[in-house]
Amino acid sequence: MAKTKKKPDGPLEGEALIKETCRRIRAAKGLWDAHRNAACRGERDRALVLYNQLTKEQKKKIPQQLRIWLRYRSEKYFGPHQTPPAKKSGKQKPSRKKSSKKQGQKTARKKHTHSPNANQKPLW
Secondary structure: OOOOOOOOOOOOOHHHHHHHHHHHHHHHHHHHHOOOHHHHHHHHHHHHHHHOOOOHHHHHHOOHHHHHHHHHHHHHOOOOOOOOOOOOOOOOOOOOOOOOOOOOOOOOOOOOOOOOOOOOOOOO
């Protein structure tokens, strides 16, 4: 049977908030490394909400590597100067047109009559 996630009774505070913030940043970092950018964006947003709830002393308890990663990704890749991701719609991309050639037919190719090195003298 699948495990169910426990939801916290109240808002996170103290060490639990720090621990959850680190977990969210690590999860976002893992999604980024796996090239799952849309999922990374959502996880990073959740991590930022938690990170912004921390006090200065609590922020110092977050490993520096995670703080730098969060700040770097937030500014460079997800900042306000970036275009937001496109909304998914029910429309599908148009498929490519199939060629009118019958299977097995080949088109005639032109033979190259001009060689780019034809006018050069041999080096030896």
